[in-house]
Amino acid sequence: MIKLVVVLLFTLNVGESARILGIYPLPGNSHYHLGSALFRELAERGHDVTVINTFGEKIPPKNGTYRDILLTGLFEEKPKDKFKEWNMFKREGLNPFVGAYVVARMADKFIAQSIQHENVQNLLNSDEKFDVVIVDNFLNDAYKAFATHFDAPLILVNPTFSSFWVNSLVGNPSPSSYIPNIMSDYYHPMTFCERLTNSLLDLFNALLYELYVYPKQNEVVQKYIPRGGDLNDILYNASLVLLNSHPTLNPPVPHVPNMIEVGGFHMKPPKKLPQDLQEFFDSATEGVIYFSMGSNLKGVQFPEEKRNAFIQAFSKLKQKVLWKWEVDELPGKPPNVKLSKWAPQQDILAHPNLKLFITHGGFVSSVETAYHGVPILAIPIFGDQKVNANFAKANGFGRFITYKEISEESLLENINEMLNNPKYLENAKKRSKLFHDREVSPMDTAVYWVEYVIRHRGAPHLRVAGLDLPWYKYFLLDVIAFIGLTCCSLLFVTRYIFKTICKKICSKKTTKKLKAH
Structure with missing residues (x-):
């Protein structure tokens, strides 16, 4: 059987x-x-x-x-x-x-x-x-x-x-x-x-x-x-x-x-981090900030001025920072910053000690932050990233800095605001709850x-x-044209009739005046 x-x-x-x-x-x-x-x-x-x-x-x-x-x-x-x-x-x-x-x-x-x-x-x-x-x-x-x-x-x-x-x-x-x-x-x-x-x-x-x-x-x-x-x-x-x-x-x-x-x-239940990252996160009593510009935007491509702005800002934070960085060295790297050529982003976002995600605002990253309920500080560069950053700001779970605005001061101002104001985390958690509330x-x-x-x-x-349908039918341009022509024709006919009646009335009045004389 x-x-x-x-x-x-x-x-x-x-x-x-x-x-x-x-x-x-x-x-x-x-x-x-x-x-x-x-x-x-x-x-x-x-x-x-x-x-x-x-x-x-x-x-x-x-x-x-x-x-x-x-x-x-x-x-x-x-x-x-x-x-x-x-x-x-x-x-x-x-x-x-x-x-x-x-x-x-x-x-x-x-x-x-x-x-x-x-x-x-x-x-x-x-x-x-x-x-x-x-x-x-x-x-x-x-x-x-x-x-x-x-x-x-x-x-x-x-x-x-x-x-x-x-x-x-x-x-x-x-x-x-x-x-x-x-x-x-x-x-x-x-x-x-x-x-x-x-x-x-x-x-x-x-x-x-x-x-x-x-x-x-x-x-x-x-x-x-x-x-x-x-x-x-x-x-x-x-x-x-x-x-x-x-x-x-x-x-x-x-x-x-x-x-x-x-x-x-594409989301999956989080797994334990690799040992070095797990120890880095577990030992972060003040929490960790994760900084990644995605797979197409490379951190090493930042101009020196922008790169130094991040270095100086991170050095003044009490939190640890995990920075996705594609080469072995980062000149001037602060002691609270850890570099990683590759990072298991979904598992990182799931760690309870993660406090903030600094991201380019790509849509896949946006999905993953919604899943885990993490606030984001976006630095949008291209494509849909600006739309996503605006959505985060409008819904209270994120802020954004334009590329031109990147400086030590702007980074510290936005990071400290998001870390110290509980509304960003609260809104991120509310969004995560809505994200998970599905029938299937x-x-x-x-x-x-x-x-x-x-x-x-x-x-x-x-x-x-x-x-x-051809485009002109889909957008009802033929119907609009017909209605427009019909209205114009009615106006023209009405005007013609009114004008003709007026002429006849005026003609009768003129005839009466002539007879009176």
């Missing part, structure tokens, strides 16, 4: 197993960290998972099957160029229109190179079949044609909240009147000038992608993806969008039925919807009808 049950369970598992292709080709650790969590979980639940990526899994999942298709050698840094080529600090303060163009141009450099990679081409020219294709929705538009090539439904994983990068692809409304563009530093309510600029920025991005980015990406599809078809046939036919967002992470906004919020799906865990939600799309072969019933 027991053997029969085991056989039945095994058969059931195999019957439900699906072949899944994940695509995370860019060398962004924070993005891959999200995708890796999802793909590992899908494999652990018995699915056959293949992932195109630049990192690779050192310890593959135990259940199901898992395979990396590595873009070996493509994005590896040469020692002499390390930390120099991609200095994001040089992009701080960019006009949002210029910033949007810079981000769009990044796609040209990476995507064509990665799709030409031998390992990717071998996959494309194989006879493999997949039940679903899951793509990181950031600068990867050409890769979405893999869904057409393999005749599989397409799922997008958006690394942040909904934005112009995904809204138009699924027909999601995003009014410029109260939803700030992800490249701006606005926050609701916006002034008239901010709403005007926000509207122009949304329009600029729409035109930029429709007229430049998508045609460029389509050229790559036509050249390197044998059965990719036309990119426009797949761009607006995504079955599902998994959003790494939640109302505790960003202001609530509209979502169409095939957009599912799973913010925090975000990972279970993400897996359910992936399997839902597979079960229902793309779930086309979730697709909104607005995607089938």
Whole structure:
């Protein structure tokens, strides 16, 4: 009897197993960290998972099957160029229109190179079949044609909240009147000038992608993806969008039925820190401040003036400071500062002695601080970081300093305010409580919807009808034009009739006067 049950369970598992292709080709650790969590979980639940990526899994999942298709050698840094080529600090303060163009141009450099990679081409020219294709929705538009090539439904994983990068692809409304563009530093309510600029920025991005980015990406599809078809046939036919967002992470906004919020799906229960870090935190009687600018912003790229401002400010604190620093030495390092080339951020944020997180304000870091209820002092540099910093300030669990404002005085003022004013910790804990208060865990939600799309072969019933309309119909421009012309016609006819009546009345009065004489 027991053997029969085991056989039945095994058969059931195999019957439900699906072949899944994940695509995370860019060398962004924070993005891959999200995708890796999802793909590992899908494999652990018995699915056959293949992932195109630049990192690779050192310890593959135990259940199901898992395979990396590595873009070996493509994005590896040469020692002499390390930390120099991609200095994001040089992009701080960019006009949002210029910033949007810079981000769009990044796609040209990476995507064509990665799709030409031998390992990717071998996959494309194989006879493999997949039940679903899951793509990181950031600068990867050409890769979405893999869904057409393999005749599989397409799922997008958006690394942040909904934005112009995904809204138009699924027909999601995003009014410029109260939803700030992800490249701006606005926050609701916006002034008239901010709403005007926000509207122009949304329009600029729409035109930029429709007229430049998508045609460029389509050229790559036509050249390197044998059965990719036309990119426009797949761009607006995504079955599902998994959003790494939640109302505790960003202001609530509209979502169409095939957009599912799973913010925090990559989070896991905290583990004990490595011994040196564990001792460092446990011995901090006054607490610890954690300082990290993420994976793309390197601490060593700070100009000497800015770096010295941090050193001087930290030296005057009674708290210990853990500083994510990419090289062995830091000239002038205070005794209360510990350097770490790599830090297990989730486990650090979970330690009870952590008092404050100084961060660039990236969205993944924002998710992790919400999970653990940690106040943040943000130093936003680029992209969505300014929007996230504004959200933290507006909701009372954080403050921010602009890059230009960094000085010993501004750092000490903000750090001491946040350490001594209990409202920041209280608001962070309230946000964490809201973040955790869900009917189903975000990972279970993400897996359910992936399997839902597979079960229902793309779930086309979730697709909104607005995607089938040309832009002038979607925005009711033809209806507005008709109403406008009708109103003008009525006014013209009314004016004509009134004028004609007036002329007749005047003519009769003139005739009577002539007869009287």
